[in-house]
Amino acid sequence: MDNISQLLQDFQIGVVAKGITLLVLFLFIISVIIIFSSVQSFNRIIFIKQSAITLLIQGIAIAYFLAAISLFILALAIL
Amino acid sequence: MGLFTSFTMQPQGVEFEHQEPGEQIILLLRRHAITNVPWITITLVLFILPLLVPTILSITNQNLFFLIPDNFLLIYLLLYYLIVIGYALLSFVLWFYNLGLVTNYRVIDIDAVNFTSKNVAATAIHDIVDVEYTQRGFLQNTFDYGNVFMQTAGTNENFEFDLVPQPAVVADIVSDLIREKENG
Numbered sequence: 001m002d003n004i005s006q007l008l009q010d011f012q013i014g015v016v017a018k019g020i021t022l023l024v025l026f027l028f029i030i031s032v033i034i035i036f037s038s039v040q041s042f043n044r045i046i047f048i049k050q051s052a053i054t055l056l057i058q059g060i061a062i063a064y065f066l067a068a069i070s071l072f073i074l075a076l077a078i079l
Numbered sequence: 080m081g082l083f084t085s086f087t088m089q090p091q092g093v094e095f096e097h098q099e100p101g102e103q104i105i106l107l108l109r110r111h112a113i114t115n116v117p118w119i120t121i122t123l124v125l126f127i128l129p130l131l132v133p134t135i136l137s138i139t140n141q142n143l144f145f146l147i148p149d150n151f152l153l154i155y156l157l158l159y160y161l162i163v164i165g166y167a168l169l170s171f172v173l174w175f176y177n178l179g180l181v182t183n184y185r186v187i188d189i190d191a192v193n194f195t196s197k198n199v200a201a202t203a204i205h206d207i208v209d210v211e212y213t214q215r216g217f218l219q220n221t222f223d224y225g226n227v228f229m230q231t232a233g234t235n236e237n238f239e240f241d242l243v244p245q246p247a248v249v250a251d252i253v254s255d256l257i258r259e260k261e262n263g
Contacts, residue, residue: 028161034194042191046176064161064164067164
C-alpha cells in the first residue's frame with residue numbers, strides 16, 4: 001500500500017513538474033511573439049533599404065521565434 | 080551603414096513613416112556604440128555562467144543537479160540560453176530603433192522605450208529656438224558623445240538626443256539649419 005501511495009505521489013509530482021515546464025514555455029512563446037511583432041512594428045517606423053542589418057534583425061527575430069516553438073515541441077516530446 | 084553605426088550624415092536608402100515629399104534626412108543618430116558595452120558584457124557573462132556552475136558546485140561539494148532529471152535539465156538549459164539570446168536581441172533592437180533624425184524640414188526623435196511602447200516626436204526646424212549640448216564624465220569626453228538639447232518655441236515639447244556621438248557637430252548642423260530657415 002505504501003509503495004502504491006509513493007508511486008502515485010511520484011507520478012503527481014512528475015505531472016506537476018511537466019505542467020509547470022510546459023506553462024513556462026508557453027508563456028515564453030507568447031513573449032517571443034510580442035518581440036517578433038514589435039520588430040516588425042519598429043521596421044515600419046524606420047526602414048533602411050539595401051541594408052543587410054535590417055534583414056539580419058528580421059532573420060534573427062524569425063529564427064528566434066522558430067527556436068522557441070522548437071523548444072516547446074522538444075519539451076512535449078521528451079518530458 | 081555598419082552594424083553599430085550611430086552617426087550617419089545624409090544616409091542613403093533610409094525611409095521613415097510619414098516622410099514628406101522632398102524631405103531629406105541630413106543626420107541619422109543613435110546612442111554611441113560604446114553604450115552597448117554593458118548589455119554585451121552581461122550577455123557574455125550569462126552565456127558563460129552555466130559552464131561555471133558545475134565547477135563552483137563541485138568546489139563547494141554541493142551537487143544539486145542529481146535532484147533534477149536529465150530531460151528537465153536539458154529543456155531548462157535550452158530555455159535559459161534562449162532567454163539570454165532574447166535579452167541580447169531585445170537590447171540590440173531597442174538601441175537600433177532608438178533614433179534621432181534631422182531632416183531639412185524637422186527634427187524627429189524615435190524612442191523605443193521597450194518592446195511594447197514607443198514614442199515618436201517631431202518638431203519643425205523653425206520652431207527650435209536654442210540648441211545646446213552637454214558632455215559629462217570621463218567616458219563621454221573620451222569617446223566624444225553626449226546629449227544634445229533643443230529648446231522649442233512656446234509650449235512645444237523640448238527635444239533631446241541622448242548619448243549621441245559628436246554632439247558638437249550635431250548642435251552645429253541643427254544651428255546651421257535654423258539659421259538657413261531664418262534667412263529664408
